[in-house]
Amino acid sequence: MSGAIIPPKPETSSPQTSQSQINNLLLQQWKAEMGTGAMTAQPPGLFSGEFVQETLALTRRLFIQLQRRPSTLIAGVIQPLMWLILFGALFQNVPQGLFGESQNYGQFLGAGIIVFTAFGGALNAGLPVMFDREFGFLNRLLVAPLASRFSIVIASAIFIAAMSLVQAAAIVATSAFLGAGLPDPLGLGLVAVIVLTLVLGVTALSLGLSFALPGHIELLAVIFVTNLPLLFASTALVPLSFMPSWLQTVASLNPLTYAIEPIRYLYLHSDWSLSSIVMQAPWGGVSLGASLLILIGFSAVSLSLIQPLLRRRIS
Amino acid sequence: MPPAVLIENLKKSYGSVQAVKDVSLTVEAGEIFGLLGPNGAGKTTTIRCLCTLTSPDSGKLEVGGASVLENPRAARQRLGYIAQEVALDKMLTGRELLQLQADLYHLPKAVAKDRINQMLGLLDLKEWADKKTGTYSGGLLKRLDLASGLLHQPDVLVLDEPTVGLDIESRFAMWSFLRQLKAAGTTVLITSHYLEEVDALADRVAILDRGVVIDVGTPSELKDKVGGDRITLRIREFTPPEEAESAKDILKTLPFVQEVIVNTAQGNSLNLVVTPQTDALLTVQQSLKAAGLPTFGISQSRPSLDDVYLAATGRTLLDAELASVGVRDLKAEQKQAMKNS
Known part of the structure; x- marks a missing residue:
């Protein structure tokens, strides 16, 4: 073992005594302020400087990890491109018109891959938190006077959102190269909004699970049984009209569908508006605006569902 | 405050x-x-x-x-x-x-x-x-x-x-x-x-x-609170049991000795609880000498916190440690294993 715990030198023998006294004075001032603030039981909440400070610090940690361990990003970009190319090739010879208005399967598939990739990333967001929990690092966060434990959620969401946007950009660029075309600039912006909304909701659920489940084995099990079924029970790979009616109903209840169909519509129509009908659910047409509202509602419900889990002290 | x-x-x-x-x-x-x-x-x-x-x-x-x-x-x-x-x-x-x-x-x-x-x-x-x-x-x-x-x-x-x-x-x-x-x-x-x-x-x-x-x-x-001092005594480096027993019988008769235990785990050394007094070590040594027994090592100490624990629970801390090994909860063990891997 290199180096014992060295006993500190007495402050007085330090040549920087005056300097450190000044620091201590600053610290004392800060402590006095915090002391009075912390005595009120009401935490500063989500719109305080404290919340921003802790959220940025936690986000920074995730980006430092990524920077020093970039394999997750590299794999995260390559994987959806493989999907796009291989899956696209698999169904290349499907007769035209079978997949709605799309000119070819590659064009049809693009929207599904964007959403599925973002969904997969967000679903895994709880894993690092679970590992932090198992290794004891999360205790560091839980014993700190956080303004709100939502900073843990928001930091993860910001990180996953950034990853998803990079992945989505790679998919959009690749499918454009493969001849699928591009949505108009405003449409691209809306694609980003849709991806971010879905990511926020799914990240929240995944983090909720990472607080609620006993360990990473259980979390992985939940991820495995959620991931692919939600993909197949959505319109990522085939349109609603292609499915048996029971599956149409299931797919119409799947939040992924409400992210995929608007993006697909934006790819095919430059004259879109919020009232454009983007899909025909068994109970009628769903507009672009309604899909967006459903996604926002999904995220809001997810965030409020996990609130008690965050508050609960983890034993 | x-x-x-x-x-x-x-x-x-x-x-x-x-x-x-x-x-x-x-x-x-x-x-x-x-x-x-x-x-x-x-x-x-x-x-x-x-x-x-x-x-x-x-x-x-x-x-x-x-x-x-x-x-x-x-x-x-x-x-x-x-x-x-x-x-x-x-x-x-x-x-x-x-x-x-x-x-x-x-x-x-x-x-x-x-x-x-x-x-x-x-x-x-x-x-x-x-x-x-x-x-x-x-x-x-x-x-x-x-x-x-x-x-x-x-x-x-x-x-x-x-x-x-x-x-x-x-x-x-x-x-x-x-x-x-x-x-x-x-x-x-x-x-x-x-x-x-x-x-x-x-x-x-x-x-x-x-x-x-x-x-x-x-x-x-x-x-x-536990009271008494402790004397640890070795007659030889490895004392034969019968010699330790006879020494125990001699020492028990001394007025300030409260208790004598033969510690078989440590080469039959003798552990004494005594009423604190200045010439305790000397008296112990002299009474052994009178009976023809040598003294290899002898030391006096105040009771340790282990003695406090022993007096309160009837077992030493070490015993308690060993006993707790068998009854640990599995989840903690699993967590421990994960930390070490």
Whole structure:
């Protein structure tokens, strides 16, 4: 073992005594302020400087990890491109018109891959938190006077959102190269909004699970049984009209569908508006605006569902 | 002035296991307070309840007068918590970890920067500050963990088994650091199952056993309560049993000897409990000599905290440790295994 715990030198023998006294004075001032603030039981909440400070610090940690361990990003970009190319090739010879208005399967598939990739990333967001929990690092966060434990959620969401946007950009660029075309600039912006909304909701659920489940084995099990079924029970790979009616109903209840169909519509129509009908659910047409509202509602419900889990002290 | 830490009638069960049955204790500001007990006595659970990591079933917890349950943020602000297992992000450098810690406690940027440099200097971490913690040795990790726990200058530093796994040199250095912290006005609460650690370090001790506080006091008070001095005697390096027995019979007749035990685990040495008096050793030696028995080694000591524990529970700390090995909960074992892998 290199180096014992060295006993500190007495402050007085330090040549920087005056300097450190000044620091201590600053610290004392800060402590006095915090002391009075912390005595009120009401935490500063989500719109305080404290919340921003802790959220940025936690986000920074995730980006430092990524920077020093970039394999997750590299794999995260390559994987959806493989999907796009291989899956696209698999169904290349499907007769035209079978997949709605799309000119070819590659064009049809693009929207599904964007959403599925973002969904997969967000679903895994709880894993690092679970590992932090198992290794004891999360205790560091839980014993700190956080303004709100939502900073843990928001930091993860910001990180996953950034990853998803990079992945989505790679998919959009690749499918454009493969001849699928591009949505108009405003449409691209809306694609980003849709991806971010879905990511926020799914990240929240995944983090909720990472607080609620006993360990990473259980979390992985939940991820495995959620991931692919939600993909197949959505319109990522085939349109609603292609499915048996029971599956149409299931797919119409799947939040992924409400992210995929608007993006697909934006790819095919430059004259879109919020009232454009983007899909025909068994109970009628769903507009672009309604899909967006459903996604926002999904995220809001997810965030409020996990609130008690965050508050609960983890034993 | 309210006590630094107040715990009243704390109770906590995990399923059917009562980890803490009834713990009450008061830690005064500026003292080093030791929680002594074998594994499974409820030390860590008590600490976890205090540090807001576990919610108790019932009881009152206060830090500097602020209720831990009603106002956890105030308690968190005043506490520094050093867990038994050092859990650091190995991808971050020491400085980055301290910066994260500073932001979690909302230190202003200028204060954080100065304070981080100060702590790095204080714990002699400067040359390691910009290396990833994954490259640190065990002693370095513990020092960085200490630095992070002290960054916001807590009123009370809580350390769970701070020297487990450290080499002797690091352990002594940790003791001396904690003493200096105390001298600077920080209250220190440590748990330990090392008798000598608590004896050497703590101003006051609470001895815990199976979720209950057996006794509280200064180490000296607790020893006085048990009463008597201890004499350890070896007739030969390895004494034949019959010789030890005959020596026992002789010594039992001495007026100041309260009890004689033949310790078969240590080469049939004799352990005596005696009423303290100045010429005890001489008298013992002389009466052995009169019976034609030699003396290989003899020493006198005050009772140890282990004797206190023994008197209260009827078993030694070591026995309790060994007994607790068989009844540990599986989940903790699994967690432990995961940490080590």
